[in-house]
Amino acid sequence: MDTATTTSAPPPRAPQQTGxxxxxxxxxxxxxxxxxxxxxIFLLVIMAAIxxxxxxxxxxxxxKDDANFLxxxxxxxxxxxxxxxxxxxxxxxxxxxxxxxxxxxxxxxxIALFISHYAPRRIATPLAYVVDLLxxxxxxxxxxxxAIFLVPYLDGLNSWxxxxxxxxxxxxxxxxxxxxxxxxVGILLAIMILPIITNVTREVFLQVPKMHxxxxxxLGATRWxxxxxxxxxFGRSGxxxxxxxxxxxxxxxxxxxxxxxxxxxxxxxHLLDPGGGTFxxxxxxxxxxxxxxxxxxxxxxxxxxxxITLVVNGAARAIxxxxxxxxxxxx
Amino acid sequence: MxxxxxxxxxxAYYGSHKAIDDISMTVEPRSVTAFIGPSGCGKSxxxxxxxxxxxxxPGGRVEGKVLLDDENLYAKDVDPVAVRRTVGMVFQxxxxxxxxxxxxxxxxxxxxxxxxxxxxxxxxxxxxxxGANLWNEVKDRLNKPGSGLSGGQQQRxxxxxxxxxxxxxxxxxEPCSALDPISTLAIEDLIGELKERFTIVIVTHNMxxxxxxxxRTAFFNLSAVGQPGKLxxxxxxxRIFANPSVQATEDYISGxxx
Amino acid sequence: MSQLVQDKRPVATxxxxxLSHARLPRWAPAAIAAGSIAAGCGxxxxxxxxxxxxxxxIAALVFVLATYVITTxxxxxxxxxxxxxxxxxxVCFVLAVVPLFSLAWVTITKGLEVVDxxxxxxxxxxVLDAEPxxxxxxxxxxxxxxxxxxxxxxxxxxLLTAIYLVEYxxxxxxxxxxxxxDVMTGIPSIVAGLFVLATWNLMLGFGPxxxxxxxxxxxxMMPVVVRSTEEMLKLVPxxxxxxxxALGVPKWRxxxxxxxxxxxxxxxxxxxxxxxxxxxxxxxxxxxxxxxKLINPNPFEGAQSSLPLYVYEQxxxxxxxxxxxxxxxxxxLIAFVxxxxxxxxxxxxxxxxxxxx
Numbered sequence: 001m002d003t004a005t006t007t008s009a010p011p012p013r014a015p016q017q018t019g020x021x022x023x024x025x026x027x028x029x030x031x032x033x034x035x036x037x038x039x040x041i042f043l044l045v046i047m048a049a050i051x052x053x054x055x056x057x058x059x060x061x062x063x064k065d066d067a068n069f070l071x072x073x074x075x076x077x078x079x080x081x082x083x084x085x086x087x088x089x090x091x092x093x094x095x096x097x098x099x100x101x102x103x104x105x106x107x108x109x110x111i112a113l114f115i116s117h118y119a120p121r122r123i124a125t126p127l128a129y130v131v132d133l134l135x136x137x138x139x140x141x142x143x144x145x146x147a148i149f150l151v152p153y154l155d156g157l158n159s160w161x162x163x164x165x166x167x168x169x170x171x172x173x174x175x176x177x178x179x180x181x182x183x184x185v186g187i188l189l190a191i192m193i194l195p196i197i198t199n200v201t202r203e204v205f206l207q208v209p210k211m212h213x214x215x216x217x218x219l220g221a222t223r224w225x226x227x228x229x230x231x232x233x234f235g236r237s238g239x240x241x242x243x244x245x246x247x248x249x250x251x252x253x254x255x256x257x258x259x260x261x262x263x264x265x266x267x268x269x270h271l272l273d274p275g276g277g278t279f280x281x282x283x284x285x286x287x288x289x290x291x292x293x294x295x296x297x298x299x300x301x302x303x304x305x306x307x308i309t310l311v312v313n314g315a316a317r318a319i320x321x322x323x324x325x326x327x328x329x330x331x
Numbered sequence: 332m333x334x335x336x337x338x339x340x341x342x343a344y345y346g347s348h349k350a351i352d353d354i355s356m357t358v359e360p361r362s363v364t365a366f367i368g369p370s371g372c373g374k375s376x377x378x379x380x381x382x383x384x385x386x387x388x389p390g391g392r393v394e395g396k397v398l399l400d401d402e403n404l405y406a407k408d409v410d411p412v413a414v415r416r417t418v419g420m421v422f423q424x425x426x427x428x429x430x431x432x433x434x435x436x437x438x439x440x441x442x443x444x445x446x447x448x449x450x451x452x453x454x455x456x457x458x459x460x461x462g463a464n465l466w467n468e469v470k471d472r473l474n475k476p477g478s479g480l481s482g483g484q485q486q487r488x489x490x491x492x493x494x495x496x497x498x499x500x501x502x503x504x505e506p507c508s509a510l511d512p513i514s515t516l517a518i519e520d521l522i523g524e525l526k527e528r529f530t531i532v533i534v535t536h537n538m539x540x541x542x543x544x545x546x547r548t549a550f551f552n553l554s555a556v557g558q559p560g561k562l563x564x565x566x567x568x569x570r571i572f573a574n575p576s577v578q579a580t581e582d583y584i585s586g587x588x589x
Numbered sequence: 590m591s592q593l594v595q596d597k598r599p600v601a602t603x604x605x606x607x608l609s610h611a612r613l614p615r616w617a618p619a620a621i622a623a624g625s626i627a628a629g630c631g632x633x634x635x636x637x638x639x640x641x642x643x644x645x646x647i648a649a650l651v652f653v654l655a656t657y658v659i660t661t662x663x664x665x666x667x668x669x670x671x672x673x674x675x676x677x678x679x680v681c682f683v684l685a686v687v688p689l690f691s692l693a694w695v696t697i698t699k700g701l702e703v704v705d706x707x708x709x710x711x712x713x714x715x716v717l718d719a720e721p722x723x724x725x726x727x728x729x730x731x732x733x734x735x736x737x738x739x740x741x742x743x744x745x746x747x748l749l750t751a752i753y754l755v756e757y758x759x760x761x762x763x764x765x766x767x768x769x770x771d772v773m774t775g776i777p778s779i780v781a782g783l784f785v786l787a788t789w790n791l792m793l794g795f796g797p798x799x800x801x802x803x804x805x806x807x808x809x810m811m812p813v814v815v816r817s818t819e820e821m822l823k824l825v826p827x828x829x830x831x832x833x834x835a836l837g838v839p840k841w842r843x844x845x846x847x848x849x850x851x852x853x854x855x856x857x858x859x860x861x862x863x864x865x866x867x868x869x870x871x872x873x874x875x876x877x878x879x880x881x882k883l884i885n886p887n888p889f890e891g892a893q894s895s896l897p898l899y900v901y902e903q904x905x906x907x908x909x910x911x912x913x914x915x916x917x918x919x920x921x922l923i924a925f926v927x928x929x930x931x932x933x934x935x936x937x938x939x940x941x942x943x944x945x946x
Contacts, residue, residue: 032841033757039749040758040766043811047769050776050784050808057787110681118678121389134689136862136930138869140897141919144904145692148912157642191688198685211426215489217387219440219496220416222667224674229439233430245775252777254872255901280779284875292791302783306776313775317768399608408609412667417608443667 050306058300061293069300073267075286077297084297086304091267092182092276093305096257097250099186099271100193105243107190108197115198116205117227128202135195143259146188147180151260154179154187158272173272180262183271185278188256193246200245204238205231237319244316248309254280279305333360333530334400334499336381341395342559343373343380345388350376352559353395356549358500363522363531365541365568368551369583373560374534377551378502381532382418383411399499416444419498423505425485427477427492434473436488440496455495463491464521483514490521494529501525503533507540519544538584542572550580611663618676621659625652645687649680700920703913709921713882721910725918727884731799731893732925735878736868738803738888739810744860746807747814754815755822756844773812781808782873790877797879799888802895805873810863817859821852854940861933865926871897896922 025033062069064082072085111131115124155178162173212230221229232239257278263285264275277285283298290298336358343351351373358364366374379385380393383404397404404414427436437456441447447455456473460466465487469480477488486506493501503522507515522544525531535541541548549565564577575581629648638644656676660669708724716723750770754763785805789795825848833843849856879892880902894902896918903915 026839026841028841029839032844033753036749036753036757037762039746040753040762042746043750043766043773043815044769046808046811047773049788050780053784053787053792054780057791107681107684110678111685114678114682118675119682133927133930136865136869136926137692138871138897138922138926140869140871140900141696141923142692144900144915144919145695147904149691149695150688153642156638160638160643191685191692194685194689209426211422211424212428214384214387214420214422215426215428215492216439218382218384218415218420218422219443219492220412220414221443222412222671224671225443225667227674230428233428248775248777252775252779254777254779255875255897259901259904280777280872283779283783284872287876295786295791299783299787302780306780309775309777309780310772313772316775317771402608404608406609408612410608410610410612410668413608413610 054299054303054306057296058303061296061300064293065297073265075265075282075297077294078291082293082297086279086301088265088267089277089279089282089301090304092185092261092281093251093278093308095271095276096182096185096189096278097247099183100189100250101243101247103187103190104194104197104246105239108194108201108242108246109239111194111198112201112205113227113231115202117223117231131195131198131202135199139192139253140255140259142188142192143256146184146191146256146260150188151179151184154184158183162272170269170271172270174270175273177262177274179272180260180274181272182261182276185257185261186271188260189250189253192253192256193249196249197242197246200242201235201239204235204242208234237322241316241319244312244319248312248316251312252280252305252309253278254284257281258284333528335360336500336530336532337396337398338381339396339398341377341380341393341397343376343385343391343393346390348557349559351380351551352561354562356562356565358530358532359547360530361526361528362546363526363533363544364565365545365548366532366534366551367536367538367541367548367583368560368563369553370536371556371560372551372553374549374551375504376560378504378532378534379420381500381502382420383414384420386411416440416496417498418500418502419493419496420502421486421489421493421504421506424509425482425489427480427485427488429476429478431477432474433469433477433480433488436477437491437495440492444496456491459491459495460488462494462525463487464517464524465491481514483510483517486510486514486518487521490518490525494525498529500530500532503531505534505536508536515540538572542568548572550575550577550583552579552583610665612668613660613663613672617659618656618672621655621676622652622679625649625655649684652676653680696916696919696923699913699916700923703917704920708914708917712884714884716882718906718911719908721913723914725896725899725914725921727881728894728896728899728918729921730884730886731878731888732868732895732897732922734886734888735799735803735806735874735893735895736864738800739806739867740860740864742803742807743810743814743863747811747860747863748818748856750811750815751818751822752844754819756840756848770812770815773808774816776809777872778805778809778870779872779876781805782876784808785873786876797877797892798890799878799885799893799895802874802878802893803888805877806867806870809870809873810867813863813866814860817862818852818856821855821859822848824855825851854936857940858933858937861929861936865929865933868926868929869897869922871901874898875901896925 061077065084066081067074067083067085069085071087072083073087075084076082077084115128115131119127158173158179161171165171166173208231212234213226216226216229258281261277261281262274263277263281265277266275268275279301283302286294286298338357339355341351341354342349354377366378368374376385381397385391385393393405395405399417403409428439431439434456437459438452441452441455457466460469465484468484477485480488507518510518519540522531522533533545545568547565548568548571550563550571551560552563553560563579564571564575566576571580572584575584625648628651629644632647633641633644653673653676657669657673660672709729710726711724712727713723750766754767758766782805785801785808789801789804790797795801829847829851830843833847834840838846874895875898878895878898880894880898881892885891885893900915900918900922903911903918
């Protein structure tokens with residue numbers, strides 16, 4: 001009982017409790033604090049459990065893996081001996097996410113600027129609302145649309161790119177086949193993360209103090225120069241963290257990739273050739289046919305994805321936190 | 332370089348609300364003209380029409396003429412960007428670009444308008460900072476961010492930034508209202524020096540300040556809240572404070588209202 | 590600029606002469622846009638490209654280039670840069686709107702062909718993949734049950750955590766919770782699915798069920814609920830709390846009777862948006878709920894279906910009839926999510942906390 005009171009005694013925040021009823025907080029307060037603190041601890045426990053259990057199951061799988069888990073580009077956990085590695089998945093995840101970012105970040109900045117600084121207000125307000133709603137469209141629907149509508153449209157673009165940019169190697173198409181490749185996946189991911197990045201970026205742009213923009217205007221800056229001198233520098237860290245959030249989403253996206261990609265366990269720099277895979281897509285695709293050990297192997301690959309997204313999100317949070325300090329210093 | 336401003340029949344709106352009504356006046360070159368009047372009388376709005384900043388506010392629009400020497404700022408093919416380049420402005424709260432160094436802040440306007448050699452740029456920046464009486468305080472830390480300076484220094488930095496591009500007119504919108512008395516004094520001294528080279532228009536809430544720094548004073552008033560502001564009278568500062576021709580001006584100056 | 594170099598004392602700039610210079614008429618951007626679209630279509634037709642994507646790209650390229658060239662000629666290079674920036678921003682806008690509009694249009698038109706009372710009221714029991722008919726009743730039921738389970742678990746935990754962070758939270762524990770809530774927001778849904786799989790199914794030996802899916806969805810929901818509730822609680826003015834405490838009301842009753850009622854609108858909105866978000870999650874459901882053609886009203890026993898999973902399955906089957914069903918289910922899913930969103934936002938607007946103007 002003693003220990004319970006010492007641990008649950010509220011920090012000096014609530015003086016009226018210790019002030020009037022010395023020592024003993026009211027039972028109602030103790031229970032309520034206990035419950036809310038318990039909920040917080042519960043969340044921490046879940047996070048720890050996720051990391052712990054995934055690592056444990058992954059450990060079972062990796063210890064029996066006959067090949068190097070990180071560098072092998074084969075997935076055969078049912079074989080004898082089991083051989084599987086994440087090289088292809090890591091490659092595909094990174095490549096498709098990079099394509100998505102290259103397309104989505106500039107376009108998202110453009111739309112955010114359009115909403116915050118260019119569009120007439122009667123367009124901007126509903127547009128911002130629609131972009132908000134689009135961020136809520138389930139990914140499976142993007143996948144369905146991508147597979148049935150986007151892929152045929154991109155076939156033409158693919159052969160065009162192959163024809164004119166084939167010399168760049170990455171746009172060389174070495175075989176026939178529809179556009180169910182990493183390039184298409186990248187474009188689809190870009191479309192999916194566009195609303196998220198746009199939303200966060202727009203918020204930041206709208207926060208730019210009016211007086212900084214007026215300072216630039218009064219010097220005789222054009223609208224673009226105002227944006228370059230005051231809006232973009234102010235919003236830079238916001239843009240970065242928004243992009244990281246989008247990246248986190250692109251890295252972990254499962255269904256849209258699973259639906260669009262025609263997977264194969266090959267690492268190929270020819271982005272227009274069908275094939276490749278991503279962590280999440282591979283889990284969804286291989287799950288049904290996998291036995292218990294196969295599932296452990298998939299969990300091992302999921303653990304890698306978990307760590308990657310952790311790092312990306314952590315970086316985004318760190319940047320946001322630094323921005324807060326920075327803007328506080330200038331307030 | 333300093334130019335005369337001739338305003339005739341100027342009316343400004345916020346959306347459908349008329350903020351100032353039918354103002355006509357002349358501002359002499361190489362002089363300081365102060366705008367005084369109670370809050371909401373439209374003096375800041377009027378100031379912002381003189382470099383076409385008013386229309387930046389959503390819903391802001393202007394009717395009438397503003398002649399800078401002989402050129403109408405509101406003529407059809409006049410570029411507002413060029414106007415703002417010629418008519419500089421200093422704001423109520425010091426607003427140096429937070430991400431730029433002191434040097435870059437002063438050079439910002441120059442870099443917009445052309446390319447300069449490094450030493451030319453340095454020379455102009457130094458001249459502008461000297462002109463703003465700030466050089467001795469910042470010459471050792473030109474590469475530090477401008478937001479690290481004190482409020483009064485920041486405001487002088489903004490003045491240096493405005494005069495670096497050699498405008499014809501310098502508009503100041505209550506430039507001392509966010510500053511302590513000592514910084515205010517420094518700015519007032521500076522205004523006295525700057526009027527040798529520029530036409531200066533200053534909005535102020537502080538009548539002593541208007542009396543100290545200005546050659547001519549314009550009094551603005553509004554008949555009721557929600558009504559547009561009007562120019563009541565403009566005259567030599569001494570006349571306005573000693574012997575105004577309108578009763579309302581005398582009431583305001585003697586502190587009977589406002 | 591040559592004058593500049595000759596002058597002994599550098600003069601700020603060459604004095605700009607008149608304030609006016611030649612400017613493009615107001616209709617110029619629209620004219621250039623129209624011309625570019627014509628050029629894009631013309632070139633596309635001439636080259637015989639099937640894909641409209643290329644037409645659009647050519648038009649966008651022509652638009653930006655033409656804007657630059659014409660403005661540089663007529664106005665000056667600064668104006669040209671400004672106009673190019675404007676045109677690029679517009680191109681971005683169009684670039685984004687076209688696919689998103691197409692997505693909405695396709696889903697609605699294709700979906701409406703299938704969705705009717707029968708579709709909503711029947712399962713896939715006994716329906717062959719290739720034949721039309723069947724419906725989504727079982728999936729709809731599964732989705733609602735799983736999402737409810739998730740909400741029942743996640744909402745109280747999220748709410749209490751947020752209360753802890755805002756009303757009590759000081760020190761290391763609160764900091765850790767804040768940080769990990771942030772991290773948790775970024776967990777890919779499939780990882781949450783794998784976690785429940787590793788514990789509930791592999792470790793504890795349970796089979797697939799709606800409940801397992803609900804658990805994974807709850808994990809995804811919690812951080813969202815915490816975040817939004819936290820924001821709302823922070824909006825409640827401190828004066829309110831102090832007023833209540835000054836009357837001698839204990840802290841817990843102050844929170845229950847004063848703070849929560851003030852913020853309840855925003856909290857509801859947050860929970861509903863979180864529900865909307867997890868409703869569309871497919872990956873964890875795929876791993877944990879498994880999918881079935883039959884109506885299984887018991888979420889604790891046996892495989893269930895769910896709307897997003899149904900869309901995936903029907904697409905994967907790949908017959909005309911099944912893809913039509915996939916679109917139908919997609920439309921119902923999107924409508925479900927959008928209605929939740931709109932209602933949530935409506936509540937937020939209706940019961941916005943009065944923070945004293």
